[in-house]
Amino acid sequence: MLYPELFAQLEKARWNMADDIPWEQFDADLLTDEQAETIKMNAITEWAALPATEMFLRDNRDDSDFSAFMSIWFYEEQKHALVLMEYLRRFRPELVPSEEELHAVRFEFDPAPPLETLMLHFCGEVRLTQWYRCASEWHTEPVIKHIYSTLSRDEARHGGAYLKYMKQAIDRFGNEARLAFAKIGMLMAASARSSKPLHPTNLHVNESLFPNDTVQSRLPKPEWLEDWLTNKIRFDQDWESRVVGGILRNLSSLFGQTFESVQQLNRYRKSLVNS
């Protein structure tokens, strides 16, 4: 069971909404309308942990340890949505998402292989860690800068927790797990060369609702994420290479191999298929 040690670890690192965010340092002159609008969209995106949790619990009925860990992950992700909303409530109340806007991202995700979902979320956390670091640098207002760097560290810890479950899956399922992780790792690391940023909230997850079956498509401004990455925080090649590097490094240690490029990972994936 990993849940007890993860609980202790994550509880030690936990921050407090009232005391650990320097609300009193808010400087209205340093927040633009454009910046504030992105915070609203980001808050709704974080709220999508709700349908993701419903999917995790449904698809992991035979894994009570992992399901118990979901209580921590779900709590922390909802808190991410909440701290962004609290910022807006205090300083831009007209931008607080409505309950309807939040509820719009709660929809059924199609069942998927649990090992692939696990890897998808691991990569999602690695990516978010960097997105939020970059967002913290882009923002100029001190309180929101602080919030984004706090969230970035949480996402990094979530990635670490998922990685422990991935290690355990390799011990239990061997190549079946390696293959699932290599396959999704390829998909997520190759995102630099595709036009759309690959993150769980940007993938199609319900065939019957297509094309409105990504979390992003159900936001008040479905195009915000690409605009935020390209024109706002400017998540460029340098940042992207940190994401890809993070994924490759972790898969290298997980598999006991050295992957310096996506191509090397692909070769390894093919060798698993043929083995």
Ligand SMILES: [Fe+2]
């Ligand atoms: Fe989050």
Ligand SMILES: [Fe+2]
């Ligand atoms: Fe996270």
